[in-house]
Amino acid sequence: MCAMRLSERQPEIRPDELVESLVPPPRFDDVRLATYLPNEDEPSQRAAVTACAEFITEVNSDSKAKPRWRRLFGGAGNGETGVSGRYFDGGFGVGKTHLLASIWHAVEGPKAYATFVELTHLVGALGFNTAVERLRAHRLLAIDEFELDDPGDTMLVTRLLSELMNAGVRIAATSNTLPDKLGEGRFAAEDFLREIHALSARFAVVRVDGPDYRHRGLAPAPEPLDDAALRESAASKADSTLDDFDELCTALQSLHPSRYGRLLDGVSVVHLSQVRPASDQNVALRLVSFADRLYDRAIPVLVSGQPVSELFGAEMLSGGYRKKYLRAVSRLAALARDGAVIS
Structure with missing residues (x-):
C-alpha cells in the first residue's frame, strides 16, 4: 500500500462553502x-x-x-x-x-x-x-x-x-x-x-x-521511530500519509491556514519523517495552525527525527508566541501518544 502525501494535495474551498463550513471540528461533534x-x-x-x-x-x-x-x-x-x-x-x-x-x-x-x-x-x-x-x-x-x-x-x-x-x-x-x-x-x-x-x-x-488535562499523569511524547519503521507503518495503514517534514513545511507555505483542515480530509494517520525544530517564526506559526487542525480531527501522528516536543526551540518558547507554541506541543504530544498506540 502506498501512503498519500499531504505535500501533493491542493485543497480548495469555494467562497459559498465558507459560511456553511463554520461548525465545530469533528473532535467536538459529540x-x-x-x-x-x-x-x-x-x-x-x-x-x-x-x-x-x-x-x-x-x-x-x-x-x-x-x-x-x-x-x-x-x-x-x-x-x-x-x-x-x-x-x-x-x-x-x-x-x-x-x-x-x-x-x-x-x-x-x-x-x-x-x-x-x-x-x-x-x-x-x-x-x-x-x-x-x-x-x-x-x-x-x-x-x-x-x-x-x-x-x-x-x-x-x-x-x-x-x-x-x-x-x-x-x-x-x-x-x-x-x-x-x-x-x-x-x-x-x-x-x-x-x-x-x-x-x-x-x-x-x-x-x-x-x-492541562491532556497530560495529567501521562508520559511525555513518545520517542520517534526510525525511518524504516515509519515507512512500514505508513504502508500498513489505510488512508495514512507520509511526508518529509521539510517538504510539508514548504507545502504549508503555499496554503492559507484556513485550508489546512480541508488538507486533512479523509486522512486517518499522519507520518512525518525527519522532524526537526522549526526553522523560523513563519514556519513555526504555520505548524501551530496545522497542529490545531490535526487535533481538531483527532488524527494520530507518528514521526522520525526529533520528538514533537522539540518542534519549537528555546528562543521561540521565550518569545511573544510562547503560548501558541506550548499549545501546539501539548496537542501534538497527545496525538503522538495516540500514534504510539496504533504503531
Whole structure:
C-alpha cells in the first residue's frame, strides 16, 4: 500500500462553502455541557459550566423573543448595549473549546463556529459587508482561539463583532493564557478587553483555571521511530500519509491556514519523517495552525527525527508566541501518544 502525501494535495474551498463550513471540528461533534468533567480541585471549572448554561438560556430565550426584523437590521438603536458576549479566559488544556462547542450545540440556529483565523479568512474571501450580511441573522457566533498578536486582524474582527452585536448576534470567544505564571491569566483577559475597547463592556469574562488535562499523569511524547519503521507503518495503514517534514513545511507555505483542515480530509494517520525544530517564526506559526487542525480531527501522528516536543526551540518558547507554541506541543504530544498506540 502506498501512503498519500499531504505535500501533493491542493485543497480548495469555494467562497459559498465558507459560511456553511463554520461548525465545530469533528473532535467536538459529540461534546455537551453534561460531558464536561470539571476538575474538582479547580472551582472555576464548575462555575464555568454554570456560566455556560446561563448563557445558553439567555441566547435561546432572547432569540425566540426577538422579532426577525430586529435580528436582520440591528438592535443597537433600540438600546441593546448590555452584556451580550462571553469571553472564556484560561490556559490551554482546561476544556475551553469543549465548553464553547457545547454552547454552540445547545443554541438554536442559525449559528456559526469558527477559529479566529477562519473568521479573518471569511472576511477576506467574501468582503467585509458580505460577511456581515451573511452572519448578522445568526443567533450565535462562537470564536475559538481569539488572537491578539496581529493588530490589523484584531481591528478587523473587532469591527465585525461590533456590527454583529449591534444586529443582536451573541458572541462567545476563547483564547489562551499561560498556566505557569500566577495571575498572568488576568492580564490576558485585560489585553482582550483593551483590544476590543469599544465592545469591552459587552463581554463578561469567565475564568477557567487548571492544569492541562491532556497530560495529567501521562508520559511525555513518545520517542520517534526510525525511518524504516515509519515507512512500514505508513504502508500498513489505510488512508495514512507520509511526508518529509521539510517538504510539508514548504507545502504549508503555499496554503492559507484556513485550508489546512480541508488538507486533512479523509486522512486517518499522519507520518512525518525527519522532524526537526522549526526553522523560523513563519514556519513555526504555520505548524501551530496545522497542529490545531490535526487535533481538531483527532488524527494520530507518528514521526522520525526529533520528538514533537522539540518542534519549537528555546528562543521561540521565550518569545511573544510562547503560548501558541506550548499549545501546539501539548496537542501534538497527545496525538503522538495516540500514534504510539496504533504503531
